[in-house]
Amino acid sequence: MRELPVHLAAFDSGFFRRMFYEDTRNDDRCHHFNRSFQLLLNLEMGSKSVVDMIEASSQVHYSGFHMNGDMNGVEPVALQETTSASPDIQRQPFVIGVAGGAASGKTSVCDLIIQQLHDQRVVLVNQDSFYHSLTEEELARVHEYNFDHPDAFDTDLLLSCMEKLRQGQAVDIPKYDFKTYKSTVSRRVNPSDVILLEGILLFHDPRVRALMNMKIFVDTDADVRLARRIKRDTSQNDREIGTVLDQYSKFVKPAFDDFILPTKKYADIIIPRGGDNHVAIDLIVQHICTKLGQHDLCKIYPNLYVIQSTFQIRGMHTLIRDAQTTKHDFVFYSDRLIRLVVEHGLGHLPFTEMQVVTPTGSVYSGVDFCKRLCGVSVIRSGESMENALRACCKGIKIGKILIHREGDNGQQLVYEKLPNDISERHVLLLDPILGTGNSAVQAINLLISKGVPEGNIIFLTLISAPQGVHVVCKKFPRLKIVTSEIENGLNEEFRVIPGMGEFGDRYFGTDDD
Numbered sequence: 001m002r003e004l005p006v007h008l009a010a011f012d013s014g015f016f017r018r019m020f021y022e023d024t025r026n027d028d029r030c031h032h033f034n035r036s037f038q039l040l041l042n043l044e045m046g047s048k049s050v051v052d053m054i055e056a057s058s059q060v061h062y063s064g065f066h067m068n069g070d071m072n073g074v075e076p077v078a079l080q081e082t083t084s085a086s087p088d089i090q091r092q093p094f095v096i097g098v099a100g101g102a103a104s105g106k107t108s109v110c111d112l113i114i115q116q117l118h119d120q121r122v123v124l125v126n127q128d129s130f131y132h133s134l135t136e137e138e139l140a141r142v143h144e145y146n147f148d149h150p151d152a153f154d155t156d157l158l159l160s161c162m163e164k165l166r167q168g169q170a171v172d173i174p175k176y177d178f179k180t181y182k183s184t185v186s187r188r189v190n191p192s193d194v195i196l197l198e199g200i201l202l203f204h205d206p207r208v209r210a211l212m213n214m215k216i217f218v219d220t221d222a223d224v225r226l227a228r229r230i231k232r233d234t235s236q237n238d239r240e241i242g243t244v245l246d247q248y249s250k251f252v253k254p255a256f257d258d259f260i261l262p263t264k265k266y267a268d269i270i271i272p273r274g275g276d277n278h279v280a281i282d283l284i285v286q287h288i289c290t291k292l293g294q295h296d297l298c299k300i301y302p303n304l305y306v307i308q309s310t311f312q313i314r315g316m317h318t319l320i321r322d323a324q325t326t327k328h329d330f331v332f333y334s335d336r337l338i339r340l341v342v343e344h345g346l347g348h349l350p351f352t353e354m355q356v357v358t359p360t361g362s363v364y365s366g367v368d369f370c371k372r373l374c375g376v377s378v379i380r381s382g383e384s385m386e387n388a389l390r391a392c393c394k395g396i397k398i399g400k401i402l403i404h405r406e407g408d409n410g411q412q413l414v415y416e417k418l419p420n421d422i423s424e425r426h427v428l429l430l431d432p433i434l435g436t437g438n439s440a441v442q443a444i445n446l447l448i449s450k451g452v453p454e455g456n457i458i459f460l461t462l463i464s465a466p467q468g469v470h471v472v473c474k475k476f477p478r479l480k481i482v483t484s485e486i487e488n489g490l491n492e493e494f495r496v497i498p499g500m501g502e503f504g505d506r507y508f509g510t511d512d513d
Ligand SMILES: Nc1ncnc2c1ncn2[C@@H]1O[C@H](COP(=O)(O)OP(=O)(O)O)[C@@H](O)[C@H]1O
Pocket: 100, 101, 102, 103, 104, 105, 106, 107, 108, 109, 228, 232, 273, 274, 275, 276
């Protein structure tokens, strides 16, 4: 069994609460939602609709910087964005494939996931809907038809329906009738944030597998599957028990062994006992919520860039968040993560095209880095990011800002030392934690008051609370935030949750007794 994703932190699903209604027909369940859903924000945002927020942020959407005059007449162009905030990626729904033997409990598992994802727009698509309708000739010899073979499904139709849903279009999906062996009508399925795709042979075709962000295999004992099948086919589908058993031994069992079981290896998560396995379902739901939390913020704010997560990055986060991690390891892994954030941040700077001659005498068409740069660290934690910036940008000037926390909400600027020509530079603002956003707003306001154009500021941070993201992105839509993870939220003391404690104390070793 492949390993479960390690980061399964809980997400405060109440944060984005959507009004919806549910439409349940036959075995296909479609969860539609009222488009005029509300986004309830607490803390400093007050109560704002998502429409307000999208309007505020959509006025400015830069894919790169466009400066005139300070690059020797050469118009800078944007670097390719490499983070999860690229618009195409943002709009894509989170697709979960659920495969497993017939009557293993796939639909039941999907139902439980849908119930728990009550705040999200979710749609369930069954592979059963894409069964080919039988011809009259096939109907006459139905007992010789193999419904468990990959050819029994219209996979091209499934792929085209999924493609439309992924592009945000509504689609008509056939309704298959197990009694007549035909699809006559269809049902309209609206685009949504999560698509659950369920069926016995979903992992068989590599094109279908490629659609999935997460693959789950429901692993239920063969006897249990057979018992449930007999019960289901005799009661719901009006079949004789002898026919059910014949079909099982002739087609269902061999197809399970030949086509379904071999696809178990593609699963990210294998659930024993199906819907009875509440622990596995809780973990899956938490993971989806974490993913959706990040997707949602990136959808609302095009100026937020969350680094694409990998197991390396999650592993580093796991270490620096662990309260038991030694200072030495905390510094080592924080430094690695900081370096990644800094490199991503630099990727958002403008560049000029440049050609060089290689030792082979050939011409290489490349780019020249932006040179009018400076860093500004927010004392004290931000200073931990200076080394990474210096390592990437030789001789870079670094200014400092000290903001004193007064009570929970008040933040006072008490010290600043910035380069005199800062208004002519692109500024990389350094602070590893974005919490309420109050310090960040103070720091950014100072930079703007010194003449730095908002669009020339890139705020680099290791972790960001959604509340801080809302505050900063809404107030400064031209600024870019680059972060490595979005947190669940803030606690009553305005500390980031799950967070990593006092970053400055852990990094500089001042948390010792
Ligand atoms: N954990 C369970 N305990 C008892 N019955 C179950 C359980 N899970 C599913 N079933 C029943 O078994 C049958 C098949 O389950 P279903 O979820 O439809 O499986 P699948 O979608 O894999 O064919 C259904 O009648 C369902 O009610």
